[in-house]
Amino acid sequence: MTDFFDALETRDPAQREADLLKALPIQVAHAKLASAALAEILKDVSPADVTSRAALARLPVTRKHELLELQLKSRSAKSSVFGGFSAESFGKNMPRVFASPGPIYEPEGTAKDYWRMARAIFASGFRPGELIHNSFSYHFVPAGSMMETGAHALGCTVFPGGTGQTEQQVQAMAELQPAGYIGTPSFLKIILEKAAEMGVPLPSVTKAMFGGEAYPPSLRDWFTAHGVTGYQCYATADLGSIAFETAAREGLVVDEGVFLEIVRPGTGDPVAEGEVGEVVVTTLNPTYPLIRFGTGDLSAVLPGACPTGRTNTRIKGWMGRADQTTKIRGMFVHPGQVDQIAKRFPEVTRARLVVTGEMANDVMTLKVETACSGPDALSAKLREAIRDVTKLRGQVELVAVGALPNDGKVIEDARSYK
Numbered sequence: 001m002t003d004f005f006d007a008l009e010t011r012d013p014a015q016r017e018a019d020l021l022k023a024l025p026i027q028v029a030h031a032k033l034a035s036a037a038l039a040e041i042l043k044d045v046s047p048a049d050v051t052s053r054a055a056l057a058r059l060p061v062t063r064k065h066e067l068l069e070l071q072l073k074s075r076s077a078k079s080s081v082f083g084g085f086s087a088e089s090f091g092k093n094m095p096r097v098f099a100s101p102g103p104i105y106e107p108e109g110t111a112k113d114y115w116r117m118a119r120a121i122f123a124s125g126f127r128p129g130e131l132i133h134n135s136f137s138y139h140f141v142p143a144g145s146m147m148e149t150g151a152h153a154l155g156c157t158v159f160p161g162g163t164g165q166t167e168q169q170v171q172a173m174a175e176l177q178p179a180g181y182i183g184t185p186s187f188l189k190i191i192l193e194k195a196a197e198m199g200v201p202l203p204s205v206t207k208a209m210f211g212g213e214a215y216p217p218s219l220r221d222w223f224t225a226h227g228v229t230g231y232q233c234y235a236t237a238d239l240g241s242i243a244f245e246t247a248a249r250e251g252l253v254v255d256e257g258v259f260l261e262i263v264r265p266g267t268g269d270p271v272a273e274g275e276v277g278e279v280v281v282t283t284l285n286p287t288y289p290l291i292r293f294g295t296g297d298l299s300a301v302l303p304g305a306c307p308t309g310r311t312n313t314r315i316k317g318w319m320g321r322a323d324q325t326t327k328i329r330g331m332f333v334h335p336g337q338v339d340q341i342a343k344r345f346p347e348v349t350r351a352r353l354v355v356t357g358e359m360a361n362d363v364m365t366l367k368v369e370t371a372c373s374g375p376d377a378l379s380a381k382l383r384e385a386i387r388d389v390t391k392l393r394g395q396v397e398l399v400a401v402g403a404l405p406n407d408g409k410v411i412e413d414a415r416s417y418k
Helices: 013-034 036-041 053-057 064-076 118-123 143-154 166-176 185-198 217-225 335-342 375-390
Strands: 096-100 104-108 131-134 157-160 180-183 207-210 229-236 240-245 252-254 258-263 277-283 293-299 326-328 331-333 348-358 361-370 395-399 411-413
Touching: 013 036, 013 277, 053 258, 064 104, 064 293, 118 143, 118 229, 118 240, 131 143, 131 166, 143 157, 143 240, 166 185, 180 185, 185 207, 185 217, 217 229, 229 252, 240 258, 240 277, 335 348, 335 361, 335 375, 361 375, 375 395
Parallel strands: 131 157, 131 180, 180 207, 207 229, 348 411, 361 395
Antiparallel strands: 096 104, 229 240, 240 252, 258 277, 277 293, 326 331, 348 361
16 A cells, blocks of 8 residues: 555645646636636736736635625526536536535536545545445535545445434444444544444444544544544535645645635735634636635644655644624624724734623724834824724724734634623
């Protein structure tokens, strides 16, 4: 058995970047040509100019709520259930359609590993010729199909267990003897506990790939104590696989088929390596060519390469939600407004809006990192900018550069809800 899914995983980072940047303008051109929504979003963009990370960072970010709004609008006009984002129509090139909460509808194309899950499944220890017990849902959401098509691309057989029916899941595992499990960690825990209650040993289930839920060290230790080595993957219904855990257990390695950026929440501005921000992904998927799609998830880039020898970028994993829009004194305040305030002042390096007090008695304080030597004048200008941008009065607190927490929060709701 080899240690890597393919040679792409161990490419020289410079070669990988060159390969991705070569594909980028082609994908942007395809998106403008084949997707009505992206033709409008990118109407002022020349694909031939998008040949660098800096050029990519100048393109607009489309966030999940905007995708939903465009889908709802096009549905009401009876023009497109996908909001004009899909490059394909119903028929032989789109075997399935799925739904996520909203609902947001996602197409599935005909590529062999459309959701690019085989690489993550391989990194979790599965190999060709094995049977995998897949307990992700096969209904409405794409999770079940994501894992099944990835397993098939790897050369594995799949038992479509789906969700629920715990005793039947135990029976199938006992009789089929799968090499492992794919699904949420909580459901495998339930299955193993039910098996113990029934007195049914499941010796073949020694590995697992988890998704859809948090996988804290305490739960990992529980599985290890019960003979199961589990790894996590990070994927979404819109994008497919984004990153996956390896045997090193040092963050998640980014999938080879995506551009990943970490941006300041509420903006499209990339942050420095190690700083927490929103995960923004551009895929090379021709069926659903999402360009700079804001996942709404927080993460950060880890320095260095994975100890397993995989050379792609690593991220810390899921660290919370990036949409921190907060209602203050009856008005919604967005992370983008905080960024808009900060950008008015070159001497401000970072800003964080903290909301305290009790409901209906909110206190809004803008904390800003600055090395400014004239704090009184800056504070007054910042208070004026807060009022101008948010239409609300706020206090200002100047702090030293590097003093604000590196947790991706642009708006912190610290109010008492008693």
